[in-house]
Amino acid sequence: MAPFLLLLFLLSEAASDNPNITVHPGDNVTLKCHAAGPSITVLKWIKPDLEPEYVLFYRGNRMQTANQNKEFKGRVELVDRDLKEGDMSLILKNVSSIHNGTYECRVKDGVSRRKKRAADISMLRTIRTIHLQVTERGSEDGISSxxxxxxxxxxxxxxxxxxxxxxxxxxxxxxxxxxxxxxxxxxxxxxxxxx
The missing domain is CATH 1.20.5 (Single alpha-helices involved in coiled-coils or other helix-helix interfaces)
Incomplete structure (x- = not known):
């Protein structure tokens, strides 16, 4: 019985961490991402199968929308715009089937300002990968969550x-x-x- 309880505990912890999320069209969803450490200088949420891949790009304490993918303009925001306590979670509003896929939360932290912007972006590390599945209501097929x-x-x-x-x-x-x-x-x- 003890191994079963341990397995159940581990699965519930994984569920709360939400690397796989299933939602319905029209729902809002929060993609969780947290990082510990010094101040975050760059945050980038991407969807690698898109061009451009930027879902959200945050640098210099503000969102950069110039290269944001058009499918996400006006649909995304941060849970905490100040990134307090390392919370970089993303809210995606009014999802549809085009939002299916894998999302990555990438960051650069530290205090050095002498590096060029290109170096800032190339030094990002992926700290979270989440798979989002948008399904019609009633079309869930078995155990997907x-x-x-x-x-x-x-x-x-x-x-x-x-x-x-x-x-x-x-x-x-x-x-x-x-x-x-x-x-x-x-x-x-x-x-x-x-x-």
């Missing part, structure tokens, strides 16, 4: 427990039949002795 996975695992464990208990009961019955006295007859015989 972490919650569904947990429910499926719990159901699987319950089935195994039922099968194991049934197997033990069958084993005891066969064992009692071999000894010459059925399990129910043994209980009746002991009850007759007390009368």
């Amino acid at each position: 972490p919650v569904g996975l947990i429910v499926g695992l719990v159901a699987g464990v319950l089935i195994l427990v039922v099968v194991a208990v049934g197997g033990v009961l069958m084993y005891k019955r066969r064992k009692n039949k071999r000894s010459g006295q059925p399990a129910d007859d043994a209980d009746e015989a002991s009850a007759v002795q007390f009368i």
Whole structure:
């Protein structure tokens, strides 16, 4: 039972971290991203399969919209524009099927200002990758979310427990039949002795 509880705990932690998200068209969704360390000088949310790939580009304490992909103009904002406590989570508004895919949160942190802007961008590190799936309501096919996975695992464990208990009961019955006295007859015989 302890390994099962550990697995359930780990899965619930992974679910809260949300690397895979399923939403419906028209929903707003928050793509979580956090970084610890010194001040963030550059933040870039990208969708690698797009051209241009920029979903959001933040530098110099403001959003840079010049190279932002047109599908995300007016649809994205940061949870915290000041990036306090390393929160770089992105809110994507009014999603549609064109927003399906992989998103990456990339940052450059530090205090050095002597490097050129191109160097700032090339030194970004990916700290979060999230897969977003936008599905029509009612079209979910099975276990696609972490919650569904947990429910499926719990159901699987319950089935195994039922099968194991049934197997033990069958084993005891066969064992009692071999000894010459059925399990129910043994209980009746002991009850007759007390009368």
